[in-house]
Amino acid sequence: MRLQRIVLACLYAALAFCNVKKGPAELRDKYDFIIAGGGTSGLTVADRLSEALPGKTILVVEYGEVEYAAGIYDPPRVFWNESGGLASRITHSGLPSPALNNQTATVLVGQVVGGSSAVNGMFFDRPSRFDFDAWTRAQESPEFDNSPEKWDWNGIYPFFKKSVRFTAPSAVVAAQFGYTWNASHFDNTSRIHASLPPFLWGDINVSQTSWKEMGVRPGQDPASGDKDGIFWVPISQHPITGRRSHSGLGHYLDVAASRPNYDLLVRHQVNRVIYPGGNPASDNVPVVEVLSRDTGRVFNITATAEVIISAGAIYTPGILQRSGIGPANFLTSRKIPVVIDLPGVGSNFQDHSGPRPAVNWRYTKPTDFSPMPDDMGNPAFLADAIAGFNETPARGPYTLAMSNLALFLSLPNMTANYSPILDKVRSLISSGKTISDLYLPPVYGQDGSLIKGYIAQLEALLEFYSNPRAPSLESAFATGFNFPAVLLHPLSRGTVRISSDPLTPILDYRSASNPIDIDLHIVHVKYLRRALQTPTLQNLGAVEVLPGENVQTDEELEAYVRGNTTQSYMHPCCTASMLPKEKGGVVGPELKVHGAKGLRVVDISVLPLLPSAHTSALAYAIGEKVCSPCEKR
């Protein structure tokens, strides 16, 4: 396969066109731009900068290396399989979350050229337009209101459109599954692919039909900003080969690997940035201190225009904290000289919570869905699946990542009785001025800015929760016997802190520390269990397994949620958030770090609030937007 050949060429043959570097001796004296982290956003920025500015030099420093990135179910089956999977798929555990019976989060991240886009679940949806209304509401300030960079839906939509190429399914496939889409939301110039697969499991219509019977309106497509309803969601894969599309391919190997102004240093870790004069507000650009994973050697690399940190939501705060940019008390406790006191670095930590709690069932009548995932245990079926995946165009089960159907629904559409939840949020806003009133971590008490920013988020979320077009619940992966209940907009906030090992951040999820999150989960579970009473599921003899007949009262549901909630949907975010400094923010509207010259953060850490979507499409769009136009750099 072409990709594997290029990877091998880059790794072993050192062909002239390949700009992968292995150590300091291969680097230039200095670069115009240095990007820390060759992941989803970082490689997008590097591609656009090096393309627009052929006279400027770009260096990407990436911890991992260039690797073949399988799809999540590609043969051999490597579904996040640590033993058989890629070395580059790293697992972290959070600290125990007391509100969830001290259970810990399991969080995977990509450490590879392509970052998490090279290891993720390939579900490729865009947020709701109302997510960005919430951002701009929380950001309200002269700095943001007067900036030409707008982060409302109209301000970011062109970059969603630019960032992905969509290929429509064939008429036969579209008719077979009843696919809907609207291709006008894609401008088809990017090398990042989205497509709808030519294969679905046999029970796909169970969820779809039962949700329709619940009265949910089918949505036309999830790329338009209208994100409430039932949607066919594209998958980040090539429409013909069925192979994963990710930033390591579409923004590096396919386009940038041969550019003379572009170098990619692999197997090196960015430790920190250092302002040589010690003054971040007046020194021009910081130098970048790098550690070789192979030799242990530490050395500096000089940038003349800008340093961009794109290490993802759980490593970016570490680079900043090691640089002395973070909460002063914490830095002092770790004997790190304070360069900029920014309490927001590593604060505001959020993740979607799910896929559990879920509503599970079993069928008491015989079903004849075909094909079903169990069929992969049949050697003939499996052999045909593998053969089909290697045909052109590819066909069969390996062209379907996890699934491509999902429900997104607002609070008012799930319960008529949602005002008590809004009242609780209101009372937090009016009475809560201390960290314990607001269920916040201790760092929020350091100065008033983090609390002010959190209250601004609560005000934005209050409006969001009451909007019937703004989703609170996601239920995806609609094959099998369960409806996942993913909480899209939690109120709990955690922290990310460095430990003595730079690659092992301390993730304090604090999931459900705000009890309103439990209320939201309960609304979601009650709603989804009602779907078991729809004609479709009743005709199939569906009987609830979880939460189960012994779980009926709100107290019992609360215990169920506390005992059965997944804390990470692998969407950690928001740890260097784009909010004004006086609201505990880390970066401004151009993603420049407050109080620092020549330093930006460009990755999923900059979100102020989680979106109503999986996060990779947003990571690409942020990378596109910050470099538009690149020429002005």
Ligand SMILES: Cc1cc2nc3c(=O)[nH]c(=O)nc-3n(C[C@H](O)[C@H](O)[C@H](O)COP(=O)(O)OP(=O)(O)OC[C@H]3O[C@@H](n4cnc5c(N)ncnc54)[C@H](O)[C@@H]3O)c2cc1C
């Ligand atoms: C297992 C998994 C499943 C997911 N499923 C989906 C899904 O189905 N759909 C979806 O849309 N999203 C999904 N996501 C989330 C999505 O992929 C991420 O939110 C997004 O890719 C993050 O992009 P990023 O640019 O912020 O960071 P990343 O893409 O993670 O890039 C960060 C890069 O920085 C590198 N790095 C870190 N620290 C350093 C350092 N000190 N020095 C040098 N390099 C460093 C890392 O190795 C990595 O390559 C999933 C994520 C995971 C991990």
Ligand SMILES: *[C@@H]1O[C@H](CO)[C@@H](O)[C@H](O)[C@H]1NC(C)=O
């Ligand atoms: C993980 O992958 C290895 C190698 O492909 C395989 O032998 C093993 O069975 C897999 N494990 C699981 C749980 O799928």
Ligand SMILES: *[C@@H]1O[C@H](CO)[C@@H](O)[C@H](O)[C@H]1NC(C)=O
């Ligand atoms: C969680 O752990 C803490 C500290 O060990 C302990 O005090 C608390 O009782 C535990 N909570 C539960 C629900 O087990």
Ligand SMILES: *[C@@H]1O[C@H](CO)[C@@H](O)[C@H](O)[C@H]1NC(C)=O
């Ligand atoms: C993108 O491609 C699709 C077909 O796959 C096409 O229908 C659509 O019009 C294209 N969009 C643009 C803006 O050309």
Ligand SMILES: *[C@@H]1O[C@H](CO)[C@@H](O)[C@H](O)[C@H]1NC(C)=O
């Ligand atoms: C699901 O229903 C649609 C009509 O809504 C139909 O076209 C399609 O064939 C059905 N899919 C399966 C797998 O039964």
Ligand SMILES: *[C@@H]1O[C@H](CO)[C@@H](O)[C@H](O)[C@H]1NC(C)=O
């Ligand atoms: C597709 O999107 C375009 C642009 O928003 C819109 O004008 C058009 O009406 C949409 N088409 C359908 C069928 O929804």
Ligand SMILES: *[C@@H]1O[C@H](CO)[C@@H](O)[C@H](O)[C@H]1NC(C)=O
């Ligand atoms: C939500 O409820 C409103 C009012 O009943 C309805 O018009 C709308 O279609 C519902 N939304 C969805 C996605 O079903």
Ligand SMILES: *[C@@H]1O[C@H](CO)[C@@H](O)[C@H](O)[C@H]1NC(C)=O
């Ligand atoms: C890196 O640069 C800083 C600031 O100029 C300097 O103090 C430090 O000694 C340098 N480190 C190395 C390894 O050269």
Ligand SMILES: *[C@@H]1O[C@H](CO)[C@@H](O)[C@H](O)[C@H]1NC(C)=O
């Ligand atoms: C789910 O929660 C119940 C409490 O309601 C607990 O008994 C059970 O062990 C939990 N199940 C899992 C899988 O954690």
